[in-house]
Amino acid sequence: MNKKSKSLSKNQKIVLDFIQKNKKPVKAYSILSNVQKKGINAPPQVYRALDKLIKIGKIHRVESQNSFVACKISNCDTPHKTVFSICNSCEIVSEINDPKLFKNLKDFRDKDGTVFDGYNLEFFGTCKSCKNKQIENTKH
Amino acid sequence: MNKKSKSLSKNQKIVLDFIQKNKKPVKAYSILSNVQKKGINAPPQVYRALDKLIKIGKIHRVESQNSFVACKISNCDTPHKTVFSICNSCEIVSEINDPKLFKNLKDFRDKDGTVFDGYNLEFFGTCKSCKNKQIENTKH
DNA sequence: AGTATAGTGTTATAATATAACAAATTTTTA
């Protein structure tokens, strides 16, 4: 049994379960208040679980939002290579799985030829649904 | 005289000046403690200046560090299209100016064909100087 | 069984960021 298949601890399961249930990214203190009934009482319990889940790639941190979202790509690399699109209007986040873009990022070298271990890319725009709403509003 | 050439306010100048003096990104409260002698007394004065400087593209926020760094690319776009390399070891940040990469990012569309307004990309690795130090250490 | 590693529960506190409001300054427009 290799390390990666080791099962999650109680708190890790509770936190992951809550994050996976949510379509949108969730904030640490929102997780806390929502899992208190399950026996998680204090911030460190949440943050420890988050740290571990991030480390093993089950979730990602959305840096521009201080929020956390379940990984949508089963074999997401660690150290992390993540790409998200983020709606400026409703703040919904989608994880992007685009092989061509991944290749461009993986192959990138800086001026010194440095190879990077990982990256995080966040695209910002207006999602389809919000764009439609905006069009609706200009009609009236 | 267009809007972009309008001069900065007193606090904005003080904050920008401090950020530009630093090779590494700086934190908001470090800015605060370093400019108190210039008459900036409280966090909102710093954060307001930061917000404005970010908006006009004079500085960028390094999302993974909660820190702020002067723009090294004179004509950096707003809304922002930023690429950084970040050393995991010394946390030094370099702004990357790579036309080919910029083009790849600019041309990217998601599955729905959405065009994005901006993006932020952070690469993580070990900088040349830190890599050399590591090699030195393994010699002994 | 014994040791090492990882996880738990808890309290306190650090670090980062914003709300709200009155006053002053600068820019725009009439």
Added chain:
DNA sequence: TAAAAATTTGTTATATTATAACACTATACT
């Protein structure tokens, strides 16, 4: 140039996000 609008300031208080430290428990490894 005077009035109106927009921006910036100074200030106090508070919200939000995250970690330190410590004693203890559970699990995995040899």
